[in-house]
Structures are given as C-alpha cells and as structure tokens.
Amino acid sequence: MLSKNIAVVGTGYVGLVTGVALSEIGHTVTCVDVDEEKVALLKDGVSPIYEPELSELMKKNYEAGRLSFTTSHRIAFAGADAIYIAVGTPQNEDGTADLRFIESVVRNIADYITKYVVIVTKSTVPVGTNHHIKRYLEGETEVPFDVVSNPEFLREGSAIQDTFDGDRIVIGADTEMAATLLEEMNEPFGIPIFKTDVRSAEMIKYASNAFLATKISFVNEIATLCEKLEANVEDVAHGMGLDKRIGEKFLQAGIGYGGSCFPKDTNALVQIAGNVEHEFTLLKAVIEVNYKQQRLLVEKAKQHFGSLRGKRIALLGTAFKPNTDDMREAASTVIAEELVLAGAQVVAYDPIAMAQAKVEFPEAVNFAESAEAALDGADAAFLVTEWEEFKVIKANHYVKLLKKPVLFDGRNCYNLEEMKRAGLDYYSVGRPAVRAEREMV
C-alpha cells in the first residue's frame, strides 16, 4: 500500500480520530495542536475526549511508532506529503463560520512547507474557503501544493465505527494528481470514494448536515401534531421509515438536535445562502422548530405544575447525546437555564459529561453522584440524554424515589404501558401523556 507522511492539524474530535485512523491503515502521522495540555496528555497515551474504542487504537499506533504528537507546526510539516486541517470552525455571533483557526493554520503552512504537499481540509468550511486558501498560499509561497476538500462525516460516540465503516469518502479536488493521491491514500478504508470538485465537496458537507437536521425538525413537528391528534409518533416514524425512499434513520422525535455540528452548520448555511441573495426559508424553519423543541419539556412541566418555583427537578443527562462527554449546544444547557429562570432547584447527573456541565450550567444548579441521588426526593425527573444506564431504570424506581412521581422524558425511552402500570405521571414527545392520578379517579 501507499504509505505517506501525514501531518494532522488539530487534535479535537476530528483531528484525533483522523490521525489515529490514518496511522491504523499504515501511514505515518504527526498530530499538531496549539493546546500544550492536550498534547501532553496525548503523549502520555491519554485521550482528551471520551470516545469508545479511540484510546486503545491511539495507544496501539503510538506504541508502533506510526503516530506522534507535537505542538510544533514546523516539526509536523517537515517532510509531510499531506497536511490535514482539522481545526474548529465555530460560529460567530451572527451565525457565520469563524475561520480564525483555519487562517492561522494556513499562515503556518506558508511558513513551513518545503516540498510539494497536498493540503486536505477536513474542517467544515463555507463554500469557496478552499479556493481562498489556495489563492492566499499562491501569494505567500513558491513551494508547489494542491488544496483538497475532504469533509468529515463521523458522529461523536460512534466515531471509530463511522470512520472504518462509513458510507462514503468525499474528495473534492481541482487537479487529477491530488484527487488520485487522496484516493490511493484512502483506499485501505475500503469505503466508496466519491470524487468531485472542491466547491461541491464543501457543499456536500453542509447539505448533508442540513438535510439530517431537517429530518429531525420534521419528525418533531409531526410529534407535536401527534400529541394534539392522539397519534403516536413512534409508530408514525416507523411506518414512514419502512418506505426506503424515506428511510428509518434520523426520525427519532425528541428535544431537538444539539452538538457541535448541526446547530452551527445549519446557521452557517443560512448565512452562506444569504451571501448569494438566497433566503433559505426551509432551513430557517428547521432552526426555529429546534429552538422550540429544546424548550418543550420545560413548557410541559410548567403546564403540569402551574409554577416551577421551589420545585426540585432531577435532570438526567447533560451530554448532547449518549457516549460522548461533549456538551456543545446541548439541549440540557437550555433546559437547565429555563428551569433556573422559572425558580426550580435543579439537581443534575450525567455518567460522563458532568465536569463540562459544571462549567456550562448556571451556578444555581447542583450535581449528584448518581441518578438515584438526583432522583431521591425530587418533585419531577427530566430525562434529557438517553444513556443506557437511564434506559434500564424501572418505572417502579421512579415511583419509589420521586415525591409525587412525574417524569418528563425528552427521548421517548420508556414503554407507555409500563409507566401506566407503575402509576406515574409520564410525559414523552409525540406520544399520549400518561396521567396516573386522573386514571385512578
């Protein structure tokens, strides 16, 4: 196989997974990050992020000498055949993509490359960014290079599986030489490769995330209708998903999408459209539905209790989804803020993401050491992240621990019949509410 020297810039989710994966298929990889603490941890064999299977693969390739870490761009870029850019592209206040980190890396590239190199952009960047990078570098260096867009589609929590068993690898290149090199480098993954031009590759990333977010907001709107019309969204989504043209995935109704990508990428695409005088009406509605959806459980609790003042609420789950410690744009933060604003006392618990929750949540929020401790004596429970350890909690357990048991389930984790039998007041999303007391009268 074609083994190359690769520099990966950034050791966040994407950089670290990319570096580990490229070393696993036989390339020699140097990951560079400006964060000295992160690099020190990585050199000690410790992954700074929680991601199933990542640590083991990282250690294996580090010990085999195929993977190394540094804070020096000069060292990382020396002799590199390819430089992968995997730094963050967060959103500015106005929703546009903040390209500060990309710009800084590109300046480093101009300073340190000495021979032909392919610059591979993994970060999600607005359409046209790679052409700006190319034009900038042409003015700054005599060294030959190509710029390729190679967007990343991994999901947090299943990043390794997505990388080795993904649906496609997209390569956007303007020269045949760069496209072929990238194709050969990626061949060992055994995943279908789709080659296109640079701008289309950039757009594929935004369009994919926007489409998935649209599916989620769509099913959440259907869920609202189901509640009003006494239908069950789970059955509706299942019935829809059986049609292969629709597909069963991403039709899970709940408290909206969060995370480091969908919120920022949908906002960025609205801005990208605006820049070319197109109002992306559909996507704006998707974002608006998500805003409401993240506040849904608090609204339901307000309706149930009348006022939340003084109510003790157990908040189960703070991560934006299970199997990650990532709290970026998590619905839990919105919920915690709304509850505190309404005068409730919040006690939160998460198996993995609590350290970050302590930074993100309002100061008034307390934290418990276990789900049981959070639930004990609370007026109500909010199920916010569908961790496996929450899914296995029995209805009777809620009845035993909560004062007058009320459960607001933002992820439809429990069986309606079981909740009815246990005598809970149970509210989920897009399914009939179970009102224990009313039924007993």
Ligand SMILES: NC(=O)c1ccc[n+]([C@@H]2O[C@H](COP(=O)([O-])OP(=O)(O)OC[C@H]3O[C@@H](n4cnc5c(N)ncnc54)[C@H](O)[C@@H]3O)[C@@H](O)[C@H]2O)c1
């Ligand atoms: N997180 C995901 O699941 C995911 C999936 C697909 C695509 N993406 C995209 O990939 C990109 C990276 O996302 P992430 O979540 O890994 O980001 P992140 O913010 O978690 O990590 C970025 C890393 O880059 C480092 N960095 C910043 N400037 C640097 C520089 N000049 N030189 C070296 N290192 C530098 C930071 O210290 C940080 O460790 C974003 O554009 C994101 O939209 C993310």
Ligand SMILES: O=c1ccn([C@@H]2O[C@H](COP(=O)(O)OP(=O)(O)O[C@H]3O[C@H](CO)[C@@H](O)[C@H](O)[C@H]3O)[C@@H](O)[C@H]2O)c(=O)[nH]1
């Ligand atoms: O049916 C569903 C599926 C997901 N979600 C929510 O949507 C958000 C995002 O979930 P997911 O897509 O699994 O996680 P991410 O790690 O954010 O991955 C998305 O964002 C990445 C960054 O761009 C892309 O690479 C991935 O392909 C894309 O799935 C989470 O809050 C989920 O709870 C739902 O509410 N209903």
